[in-house]
Amino acid sequence: MPTDPKPSEVWYAELGMIEKSRPVLVLAFPAESDSRALAIVAPLTSQIRGMRGEVDLGKPRWLLKHSAVNVQGLASFDHHKLTRRLGALSAAQMEDVKAEIKNLLDL
Numbered sequence: 001m002p003t004d005p006k007p008s009e010v011w012y013a014e015l016g017m018i019e020k021s022r023p024v025l026v027l028a029f030p031a032e033s034d035s036r037a038l039a040i041v042a043p044l045t046s047q048i049r050g051m052r053g054e055v056d057l058g059k060p061r062w063l064l065k066h067s068a069v070n071v072q073g074l075a076s077f078d079h080h081k082l083t084r085r086l087g088a089l090s091a092a093q094m095e096d097v098k099a100e101i102k103n104l105l106d107l
Contacts, residue, residue, distance in 0.1 A: 003085075005029045005039065008094045010062070011082040013041065023086055025069050025097065030079055039079040042097070045070045053104050055096045062087030071100050 005011050005026040013024045024041035046065040048054060053072035059065065063086065089097065101107070 009088045010086045012084040038076040040076045043073040
């Protein structure tokens with residue numbers, strides 16, 4: 001990987017045959033000192049339902065379709081599955097994601 005993913009960046013995740021490979025929003029990326037090398041991500045979806053847990057992104061130039069972050073799909077996996085940087089959310093979009101996570105988890 002040329003650079004490590006950073007929170008607010010959208011990367012393509014190669015998830016293999018078990019799950020669909022897709023763009024994901026990086027929420028946390030492991031430091032070298034972390035005992036586990038897990039990235040925490042939220043998947044992006046083009047199946048927008050306007051439901052709780054979605055943050056509409058519109059159609060960024062670096063995505064093929066109008067998309068949303070699905071914070072109900074929070075996941076962690078080996079950070080080596082993040083293969084290609086696609087783009088990044090604006091500061092305002094990232095604040096919307098954080099607010100939706102807080103709302104969803106009642107924090």
